[in-house]
Amino acid sequence: MAPYQQAVLLGIVLGFLARVYMLRTDYRQYPTYPHGRIIHLALGFIAASLGAVAVPALAERDFTAVTFLTLAAQQFRDVRNMEREMLSKMDRDELVPRGASYIEGIAMVFEGRNYLVILTALLVSMFTYLFHPWMGVVVGFFCLLLDRIFMSGKSIGHIAEIQEAPVHFKGALLYVGDIVIMNVGLSANQNLILEKGLGLILKPKNQDARITLSHLGQRQAILHDATTILGVYRDAGTPALVPMAKLDLEDGRVGIFLLPQDKNIEKAVQLIKRVPILESAVRRPSQAAVNQRR
Structure with missing residues (x-):
């Protein structure tokens, strides 16, 4: 077998294995099995080949053949747009939606992992x-191993207690601890909330975490992941029973109100610790020049 044939074959195989390794269907069931996985595996094979x-x-x-890499970049940008459009349409049917920031993060991940496949295949082929x-x-x-590092990111447990x-x-106002959540007027809804409701408070560990937790998209991601695992005790057309996350403007704490079907506080704490931090929500004001002056 000619050297370039070995390089191409090995690059395709290990590049494709990298895509298989990075493609996981977890509790959110996305990408859907099996058709969603087939789409992304096919794109991974194309990326490995390129x-x-x-x-x-x-x-x-x-050198003409190398220009196909520029076409691949355009193709994978289209993959990102496809994922964004698909998830946005699916989000309309969720009782607790993901939110635009979470969707954009998922779409970005699918695009980025195809580039990691290209890099893996390129390096294997080169060596x-x-x-x-x-x-x-x-x-x-x-x-x-490098792909595994890029796949892992920080979660809520890293930035908040x-x-x-x-x-x-207190009257018609619903509280989680000392944080006001919303106004609930009907006594029937109040009784249901007291029976089924579950409350948690997220305390940011530093100023950077406080800004991140104040991001609406990050709070919506927490609510979506929590209700995906624990369920939600509501149906369409019941606005008083919507899970909510409210910010305490004084100290940056976040009050989380849930109506889970599985009312288990230990599970709730653990799953919220594992909610990923959205890239679009990350802020680091402590690194600003004005905050480093003495």
């Missing part, structure tokens, strides 16, 4: 072509 052929094409001075197939295999598994808080009323 990355694998780039090095032999350059070695053979076939196989220049050195030895075993060197390409070693680089491929190193890239899988989470504690249970009582759900109670």
Whole structure:
């Protein structure tokens, strides 16, 4: 087998394995199984093929073939748009929607992981072509470890302390601890909330965390993930029973009100700790020059 054939074949195989490794259907059931997975696996194979052929094409001075990488970039931007559009339409049917920020983050992840596949296939192909197939295999598994690092990010547990808080009323005002959530006028709804409701308070660990938790998209992501796992005790047309997250303007704490079908405070605390921090919600005012002056 010619050296470039080995490089291309190994690059495609390990690049595709990288996409399989990064494609996971978790409790949110997205991408849907099996059709959604088939779409992304097919795109992953295309990405691996593009990355694998780039090095032999350059070695053979076939610079025209490398221009396909620019076409791939456009194609994967279209993938991001496709995911955004699909999830936005699906979000209309959710009792507790993901929100635009969460959807944009998911779409960005799918685009970015295709680029990681191209990079993996490119490096495997390069080291196989220049050195030895075993060197390409070693680089491929190193890239899988690198992909794992890029897949992992910070979660709410890294930036906030989470504690249970009582759900109670003062007149018609619903409180979680000492944080006002909303006005509930009907006594029937109040009784249902007192029976089924669950309250938590998120206390930011620093100023940066306070700004992140104040982001509406981040709070909506917390509510969506919590209700996805614990369920929600409501149906369409019951605005008084909508889970909510309200901000205490004095100290930046966030009161979380849930109406779960599975009223388990330990589960609620653990799952909220694992809610991912959205890239669009991250703010670091502590790193601003004006905040570093003495």
